[in-house]
Amino acid sequence: MKKALVTGGAGFLGSHLSRRLLDDxxxxxxxDNLYTGSMKNIDRLLENPRFSFLQHDIVRPxxxxxxxxxxxxCPASPIHYQNSPVETTLTCVMGMHNxxxxxxxxxxxxxxxxxxxxxGDPMVHPQVxxxxxxxxxxxxxxxxxxxxxxAETLASxxxxxxxxDVRLVRIFNTYGPRMHPNxxxxxxxxxxxxxxxxxxxxxxxxxxxxxxxxSDDLIDAMRLYMDKPRAxxxxxxxxxxxxVPVLNTGNPGEYTIATLAKEILRLIPESKSxxxxxxxPSDDPRRRKPDITLAKELLGWEPRVPLAEGLEKxxxxxxxxxxDSDE
Amino acid sequence: MKKALVTGGAGFLGSHLSRRLLDDxxxxxxxDNLYTGSMKNIDRLLENPRFSFLQHDIVRPxxxxxxxxxxxxCPASPIHYQNSPVETTLTCVMGMHNxxxxxxxxxxxxxxxxxxxxxGDPMVHPQVxxxxxxxxxxxxxxxxxxxxxxAETLASxxxxxxxxDVRLVRIFNTYGPRMHPNxxxxxxxxxxxxxxxxxxxxxxxxxxxxxxxxSDDLIDAMRLYMDKPRAxxxxxxxxxxxxVPVLNTGNPGEYTIATLAKEILRLIPESKSxxxxxxxPSDDPRRRKPDITLAKELLGWEPRVPLAEGLEKxxxxxxxxxxDSDE
Numbered sequence: 001m002k003k004a005l006v007t008g009g010a011g012f013l014g015s016h017l018s019r020r021l022l023d024d025x026x027x028x029x030x031x032d033n034l035y036t037g038s039m040k041n042i043d044r045l046l047e048n049p050r051f052s053f054l055q056h057d058i059v060r061p062x063x064x065x066x067x068x069x070x071x072x073x074c075p076a077s078p079i080h081y082q083n084s085p086v087e088t089t090l091t092c093v094m095g096m097h098n099x100x101x102x103x104x105x106x107x108x109x110x111x112x113x114x115x116x117x118x119x120g121d122p123m124v125h126p127q128v129x130x131x132x133x134x135x136x137x138x139x140x141x142x143x144x145x146x147x148x149x150x151a152e153t154l155a156s157x158x159x160x161x162x163x164x165d166v167r168l169v170r171i172f173n174t175y176g177p178r179m180h181p182n183x184x185x186x187x188x189x190x191x192x193x194x195x196x197x198x199x200x201x202x203x204x205x206x207x208x209x210x211x212x213x214x215s216d217d218l219i220d221a222m223r224l225y226m227d228k229p230r231a232x233x234x235x236x237x238x239x240x241x242x243x244v245p246v247l248n249t250g251n252p253g254e255y256t257i258a259t260l261a262k263e264i265l266r267l268i269p270e271s272k273s274x275x276x277x278x279x280x281p282s283d284d285p286r287r288r289k290p291d292i293t294l295a296k297e298l299l300g301w302e303p304r305v306p307l308a309e310g311l312e313k314x315x316x317x318x319x320x321x322x323x324d325s326d327e
Numbered sequence: 328m329k330k331a332l333v334t335g336g337a338g339f340l341g342s343h344l345s346r347r348l349l350d351d352x353x354x355x356x357x358x359d360n361l362y363t364g365s366m367k368n369i370d371r372l373l374e375n376p377r378f379s380f381l382q383h384d385i386v387r388p389x390x391x392x393x394x395x396x397x398x399x400x401c402p403a404s405p406i407h408y409q410n411s412p413v414e415t416t417l418t419c420v421m422g423m424h425n426x427x428x429x430x431x432x433x434x435x436x437x438x439x440x441x442x443x444x445x446x447g448d449p450m451v452h453p454q455v456x457x458x459x460x461x462x463x464x465x466x467x468x469x470x471x472x473x474x475x476x477x478a479e480t481l482a483s484x485x486x487x488x489x490x491x492d493v494r495l496v497r498i499f500n501t502y503g504p505r506m507h508p509n510x511x512x513x514x515x516x517x518x519x520x521x522x523x524x525x526x527x528x529x530x531x532x533x534x535x536x537x538x539x540x541x542s543d544d545l546i547d548a549m550r551l552y553m554d555k556p557r558a559x560x561x562x563x564x565x566x567x568x569x570x571v572p573v574l575n576t577g578n579p580g581e582y583t584i585a586t587l588a589k590e591i592l593r594l595i596p597e598s599k600s601x602x603x604x605x606x607x608p609s610d611d612p613r614r615r616k617p618d619i620t621l622a623k624e625l626l627g628w629e630p631r632v633p634l635a636e637g638l639e640k641x642x643x644x645x646x647x648x649x650x651d652s653d654e
Contacts, residue, residue, distance in 0.1 A: 085484040085487070085488060086424075086481065086484050086485065089420075089477065089480060090424070093416075093420050093421075093477060094421070097417070118464060120459065132447065132461050132463055132464070133462075134459050135459055135460075135476075136459055137459070137460075137476045137480055137483075138480065138482075138483040138495075138569075138570050138571045138573060139483075139570055140487075140570075142479075142480040142483060142484075143480055143484055146473075146476050146477045146480040147480070149462075149464045149473050149476065149477070150416065150420060150473045150476070150477040152464040152465055152469075153416060153464055153465065153469040153470055153473040153474070154413065154416055155465075156464075156465040156466075156469060157412040157413050157416070157469075157470055158413065160412070160467075161412060161413065242465075243466055243467075244465045246465060
């Protein structure tokens, strides 16, 4: 039986991935320091004898033999990472380092969850993998953006120097059930506000665009990517003149924030919420949209879940949680 | 008596800075792991009772109480940092982290040596401090470029979160006596080749430009910057809408590599060397030139040593070393 480690395994995406790996027959260990992850996300998984949980901060080294390591650990929303910026940077860099050391020692394959944030406020649109980004090194988002950039660098050097089989995905905005309700991200914000009949807060004029990927689509891409034989991956990226295997994953459908707000209000018809405008925070990117040509070619993958369908499932999840917590 | 710590104190710039601090009446501790630094660079300093040397890798924490910490430790030439890319990234990030932790614990001021490499292959020319750079996260130079970017981020967050008094300089190409003779940098390369009557190797067609700052000019800027009262610095950068104190230091005089080669051959008239062209390595920046308006305004500083004069002093140093080592 294949053994997988999922760092950040009690988080939003980590818990979805752990569920999928169990479904695929793996023995799964989730490691999480529970800074933003939650035991509630994995309570059903814990009933499975092939699942185990380890509370640990990957900034410090860890042991264990695994066939595959999925490195998802990091606070990913500005509210969380700006509360502890130094720890965020260290989680990105030293967490990646410890994952790579484990892989180097045991021969595990690594799939590292990078992010569209490494493109910063992009000057190229949509973003292709070869784009180098437009990131501020000294701003309030830098702890995450630069930490994630540096993690990509470490991963690349472990691949070049030690031959570690590491694959990078740059994840664009992703949403779905088990998102953190208070993480300040636009979809969870809007849904929670609409369910509570509070005004939906738009920062700026609402014309900034985002793309929204449903969590199941991302998990599909990650599993397909990890399952690809290394030789195929190397050949593919070699032919593209890309030095390391890095794939954008996201939904290229582009929506303005204002459109998203209206769509959510349409799907929650009982809501009495209106829309409220607030000033745009510093360093907020204006546009972000993935070019997913490479993932399509290599994996035969593209997102399948339409926004309205994904939103409905997410709204159902929050409806239950909000009712729970408001009781 | 004020106490200063210089990380990388046995290196090219660290040894010059240590000398200057001794001249200015400081008690100086140089810390170095001697990966690229050399005891030869500090043999005269060791005769001074106010100077001490500590062999230590700043990737690991260290102790001591200092008034000022100058963080210069890092392999800075591609030959060296590409030989140990993982260690380079860790020196940048964990080294900075340990310096900042020391400063946080003791109230030391920190001057961090960042680099023009954080601009990558720049799309803005000359480079101003607000420019975000064009850096590849997954290339063979990334260990240094991204490590240094991430160090800036950590410094900024220690300033914002813990109030550490940290000042950043982005150092452009700097040369002078005590440069490493085999570090593959263009000035040391050309001088050593010319003295040995070997052909001067130009990578690419020689039309790429660089600016060359003489080491004494840089040390002037660093000392002026560290001596500025914090309130003045904060006010200055506030008015410029820059979130943290960061200054370019470099010589804005721009020379093509081909011109530099000819100038060095002119200054070593006995040389029998010719010029040889080689292919350009990947990620090599095409142009690099500092905008030093901010340093001029804040410090009243600008470079004073003309290229020919700096080259003469550097040639004199290498002449002695080459004769020594060729005997």
